Amino acid sequence: MTTPPAIAIAGLTKSFGDQTVLGGVDLRVPAGSVFALLGSNGAGKTTTVRILCTLLRADGGTATVNGFDVATQPAEVRGSISLTGQFAAVDELLTGRENLVLVGQLRHLPEPGRTADDLLARFDLTEAAGRRVATWSGGMRRRLDIAMSLIGEPPVLFLDEPTTGLDPQSRLEVWATVRELAGRGTTVLLTTQYLDEAEQLADRIAVLHQGRVIAEGSLAELRQLLPPATVEYVEKQPSLEDVFLAIVGSGQQETDR
Amino acid sequence: MTTTYVVRDTTTLLKRSLRHVLRSPDTILTTAITPIIMLLLFVYVFGSAIDVGNGRYVDYLLPGILLITIASGIAYTAFRLFTDVSSGIFERFQSMPIARQSVLWAHVLTSVVANLVSLVLVVLVALAMGFRSGAGLLAWLGVAGILVLFTLALTWLAVIPGLTATSLDGVSGFSYPLIFLPFISSAFVPTSGMPGPLRWFAEHQPVTPIVNTLRSLYAEQPVGDDGVLAVAWCVGLLLVAYLVAMVTYQRKIG
Numbered sequence: 171m172t173t174p175p176a177i178a179i180a181g182l183t184k185s186f187g188d189q190t191v192l193g194g195v196d197l198r199v200p201a202g203s204v205f206a207l208l209g210s211n212g213a214g215k216t217t218t219v220r221i222l223c224t225l226l227r228a229d230g231g232t233a234t235v236n237g238f239d240v241a242t243q244p245a246e247v248r249g250s251i252s253l254t255g256q257f258a259a260v261d262e263l264l265t266g267r268e269n270l271v272l273v274g275q276l277r278h279l280p281e282p283g284r285t286a287d288d289l290l291a292r293f294d295l296t297e298a299a300g301r302r303v304a305t306w307s308g309g310m311r312r313r314l315d316i317a318m319s320l321i322g323e324p325p326v327l328f329l330d331e332p333t334t335g336l337d338p339q340s341r342l343e344v345w346a347t348v349r350e351l352a353g354r355g356t357t358v359l360l361t362t363q364y365l366d367e368a369e370q371l372a373d374r375i376a377v378l379h380q381g382r383v384i385a386e387g388s389l390a391e392l393r394q395l396l397p398p399a400t401v402e403y404v405e406k407q408p409s410l411e412d413v414f415l416a417i418v419g420s421g422q423q424e425t426d427r
Numbered sequence: 428m429t430t431t432y433v434v435r436d437t438t439t440l441l442k443r444s445l446r447h448v449l450r451s452p453d454t455i456l457t458t459a460i461t462p463i464i465m466l467l468l469f470v471y472v473f474g475s476a477i478d479v480g481n482g483r484y485v486d487y488l489l490p491g492i493l494l495i496t497i498a499s500g501i502a503y504t505a506f507r508l509f510t511d512v513s514s515g516i517f518e519r520f521q522s523m524p525i526a527r528q529s530v531l532w533a534h535v536l537t538s539v540v541a542n543l544v545s546l547v548l549v550v551l552v553a554l555a556m557g558f559r560s561g562a563g564l565l566a567w568l569g570v571a572g573i574l575v576l577f578t579l580a581l582t583w584l585a586v587i588p589g590l591t592a593t594s595l596d597g598v599s600g601f602s603y604p605l606i607f608l609p610f611i612s613s614a615f616v617p618t619s620g621m622p623g624p625l626r627w628f629a630e631h632q633p634v635t636p637i638v639n640t641l642r643s644l645y646a647e648q649p650v651g652d653d654g655v656l657a658v659a660w661c662v663g664l665l666l667v668a669y670l671v672a673m674v675t676y677q678r679k680i681g
Contacts, residue, residue, distance in 0.1 A: 268446075278432075
């Protein structure tokens with residue numbers, strides 16, 4: 171590949187007091203890919219994202235986003251990214267549409283109202299748009315949260331545990347959104363503790379463990395780290411998720427998978 | 428970041444924050460209600476037993492009550508900022524290509540607006556209770572100026588717990604001492620009757636010169652040294668609170 175990576179991290183370190191959170195992280199995220207940072211709680215996923223979003227300073231190492239150094243060109247980095255944090259960062263006292271218009275105004279768009287209406291339609295939120303977000307469900311908030319991140323069409327998107335705390339249906343909706351973004355060429359770095367999420371969405375996966383990347387590659391490459399597959403006959407039982415989705419009736423999304 | 432962006436982004440965020448205030452008008456009422464109750468209680472229950480020399484007690488008491496109004500109002504400033512921080516929307520704004528400090532300035536300006544509304548409510552009640560002043564426009568501008576300076580000083584103070592608090596109790600707790608500070612000053616009774624050390628404290632803390640200045644202004648009396656002291660205290664507090672708040676903020680955003 172000749173195009174420069176969307177995100178390049180080399181030897182990134184960060185400690186809080188005595189506790190080392192990042193012990194030298196190296197990563198390259200190709201432009202236009204969906205990259206999953208997989209790890210358990212406390213592995214350093216959020217710390218990495220916060221450094222890349224210029225919300226936290228690294229102790230050592232370098233990191234560039236969209237070609238800009240996070241330490242020396244933070245304003246340019248912020249112009250290239252959007253962050254969807256661990257909890258839906260929406261304004262509960264405002265309506266859904268007001269939330270989107272607010273972000274559009276802060277990004278100095280010429281027509282924030284029109285952008286808001288387009289996104290409401292795209293995320294199937296038009297009906298609830300005039301209601302205060304405090305009355306919305308968790309899944310709707312998450313969709314609004316992601317919609318807010320898309321305003322201004324930043325080339326790099328950070329999704330920090332985008333489906334944590336969501337019900338299975340909302341989770342599928344978020345997955346569909348990420349796939350759509352990937353189709354448009356946006357680089358997505360998502361963190362997750364769910365293995366199936368990384369498997370479903372990511373072109374490349376890095377496993378972060380105790381502040382270090384212990385494995386990195388495509389799913390196929392990671393599979394090669396294991397002993398070769400053996401053929402066994404196992405009766406295919408529907409998973410509880412299949413059953414749940416079948417009885418609550420979301421067959422449409424099922425076929426999407 | 429250019430100045431135009433600072434103004435533009437601050438305006439955008441100020442509108443958002445004012446919308447919050449409009450949608451929870453109880454915050455303004457709650458701010459005004461405690462000082463109004465104190466005003467009623469002290470004028471009608473204790474007032475007859477308090478000797479303040481010539482003049483109505485409500486005229487004597489009002490400045491202290493106005494300062495208490497501000498002290499309870501800025502608790503909501505800290506609360507609104509804390510809500511932004513804990514909900515993650517503060518980080519969302521900080522990760523966007525905006526003039527970053529506008530997030531704080533919007534909260535500060537909202538605090539001034541909300542407090543002025545509460546102050547007007549309290550003054551209206553005082554007027555209904557017989558408060559009168561023959562002061563002219565200039566004197567009233569002086570009163571408003573000192574109240575705004577005091578509000579700004581306490582608002583920047585409120586920014587500190589707003590940014591650092593880890594629980595809702597921590598956010599509201601810091602304002603209690605500020606609400607009680609006027610009790611040990613010339614706000615309720617003249618300091619001359621207080622015992623030695625208490626009197627020394629009362630006469631050397633900021634509330635006393637501020638209260639005396641406000642009283643002199645609307646009583647059409649010269650403000651004298653108290654006026655200089657009042658402005659000095661307000662500006663001094665404002666500078667210190669602003670600097671500490673900025674250090675706290677820089678630490679917060681890394």
